[in-house]
Amino acid sequence: MxxxxxxxxxxxxxxxxxxxxxxxxxMVKKNLKVPVTLVTDEGTxxxxxxxxxxxxxxxxxxxxxxxxxxxxxxxxxxxxDTSFSSKSIQFYNCNHWEAYNLSxxxxxxxIDADYxxxxxxxxxxxxxxxxxxxxxxxxxxxxxxxRTKYIDDFGIRLYWATVIYFKxxxxxxxxxxxxxxxxxxxxxxxxxxxxxNGMFRNDHAFSIAVHTLNGFSDSNxxxxxxxxxxxxxxxxxxxDIHSVPGxxxxxxxxxxxxxxxxxxxxxxxxxxxxxxxxxINRFSDRLIELYRGDNK
Amino acid sequence: MEERLEQALAFxxxxxxxxxxxQKLKIRAEGSLxxxxxxxxxxxxxxxxxxxxxxxxxxxxxxxxLDDNGIPVSIEDVAQFLDEVTTRYFSVTNDYLNEYQSLRKxxxxxxxxxIKDEE
Numbered sequence: 283m284x285x286x287x288x289x290x291x292x293x294x295x296x297x298x299x300x301x302x303x304x305x306x307x308x309m310v311k312k313n314l315k316v317p318v319t320l321v322t323d324e325g326t327x328x329x330x331x332x333x334x335x336x337x338x339x340x341x342x343x344x345x346x347x348x349x350x351x352x353x354x355x356x357x358x359x360x361x362x363d364t365s366f367s368s369k370s371i372q373f374y375n376c377n378h379w380e381a382y383n384l385s386x387x388x389x390x391x392x393i394d395a396d397y398x399x400x401x402x403x404x405x406x407x408x409x410x411x412x413x414x415x416x417x418x419x420x421x422x423x424x425x426x427x428x429r430t431k432y433i434d435d436f437g438i439r440l441y442w443a444t445v446i447y448f449k450x451x452x453x454x455x456x457x458x459x460x461x462x463x464x465x466x467x468x469x470x471x472x473x474x475x476x477x478x479n480g481m482f483r484n485d486h487a488f489s490i491a492v493h494t495l496n497g498f499s500d501s502n503x504x505x506x507x508x509x510x511x512x513x514x515x516x517x518x519x520x521x522d523i524h525s526v527p528g529x530x531x532x533x534x535x536x537x538x539x540x541x542x543x544x545x546x547x548x549x550x551x552x553x554x555x556x557x558x559x560x561x562i563n564r565f566s567d568r569l570i571e572l573y574r575g576d577n578k
Numbered sequence: 579m580e581e582r583l584e585q586a587l588a589f590x591x592x593x594x595x596x597x598x599x600x601q602k603l604k605i606r607a608e609g610s611l612x613x614x615x616x617x618x619x620x621x622x623x624x625x626x627x628x629x630x631x632x633x634x635x636x637x638x639x640x641x642x643x644l645d646d647n648g649i650p651v652s653i654e655d656v657a658q659f660l661d662e663v664t665t666r667y668f669s670v671t672n673d674y675l676n677e678y679q680s681l682r683k684x685x686x687x688x689x690x691x692x693i694k695d696e697e
Contacts, residue, residue: 401606401609403609403610403612405614406612406613406614406619407614408614409614409616409617410614410617410619411617411618411645411647411649411651412647421605423598423602424598425601426601427601427605428605507647508647510612510614510619511609511612512605512608512609513605525693527694533691533693545591545594545595545598546595546687546691546693547595547598547599547602548599548602548691548692549602550606551606552602552605552606552609
């Protein structure tokens with residue numbers, strides 16, 4: 283069985299997802315020791331190679347798959363850089379359903395570019411009895427125990443498409459095709475499941491797909507497994523990065539309940555989803571420098 | 579600000595940071611105690627170790643165990659599995675202890691987070 287990590291990177295006018303993906307690919311190699319495949323578009327790849335150098339880019343990824351970009355896809359999203367700055371920018375996330383077909387691996391860990399791999403915890407996924415694992419348990423750097431969020435106050439369990447493990451199987455193929463169906467009929471599902479806003483989110487699409495394939499039930503006896511971790515650590519976009527002192531070591535300013543007040547949280551050997559894209563862009567050079575040296 | 583209030587707020591900040599870091603240590607240890615075997619996931623704890631030890635002492639070479647998801651998993655070599663989970667248990671709890679003790683000794687936010695001035 284060949285195994286690997288799949289990362290998507292489609293830049294927009296402000297966020298350099300490509301650079302973040304390069305940094306994270308090096309982190310994957312350090313901690314999970316598996317190959318990494320990047321899915322991107324011609325424009326993003328051209329910019330990335332020009333910016334970082336072709337040799338470096340090729341050293342980050344074993345495979346680079348370029349896909350066509352639908353420039354008609356309109357999906358504005360508010361990207362925050364702490365509570366004091368927010369900007370509406372295009373969020374290109376309409377092709378995650380293709381991951382099943384694009385992945386060159388028998389077993390794939392499909393992760394967001396900004397889900398930084400700082401531990402080997404996800405290596406427990408390989409060889410799982412589940413065809414698909416995706417999680418609904420999350421916690422933040424300032425919180426205690428993992429909890430579950432719901433699509434709305436009366437809604438279904440929210441599964442996070444941040445990390446998805448799948449193996450080439452009929453069920454995984456079925457799940458991803460269901461996600462595509464939901465995406466193609468998003469206005470209908472938005473009304474059916476009472477989403478707060480109209481922005482397309484893969485988290486919602488996967489949550490509805492899991493709910494549907496569970497026979498429209500939200501039971502713990504799900505067709506998908508939880509990931510073999512206590513939950514996904516989420517650093518929200520209202521938080522910021524204080525520093526990256528070393529390999530697998532990051533200090534976060536986590537915003538407390540009162541806007542503009544922070545608590546510091548040091549995360550060592552823990553995977554973390556950094557939702558403040560500007561913060562991670564500010565530190566991507568530092569991450570590349572650290573992990574490039576460490577992987578040599 | 580009144581001095582007593584300032585001290586109280588500084589202490590509150592210290593306690594919050596300390597509790598937060600202790601919580602992170604706990605969750606990390608819990609994550610490290612998840613052990614993957616033959617497609618199943620087992621949380622390594624005293625219960626699992628005792629049960630495996632019981633099987634081993636009963637001369638059971640192989641057994642079927644229910645994993646964390648209630649899925650049956652075949653264990654071909656009980657003694658080896660016992661050895662693996664026991665090693666993992668002590669490796670994780672020893673690290674946890676060392677870091678826990680170091681945190682408990684910290685008397686201010688800077689030392690809790692071990693922030694150097696250049697950081």
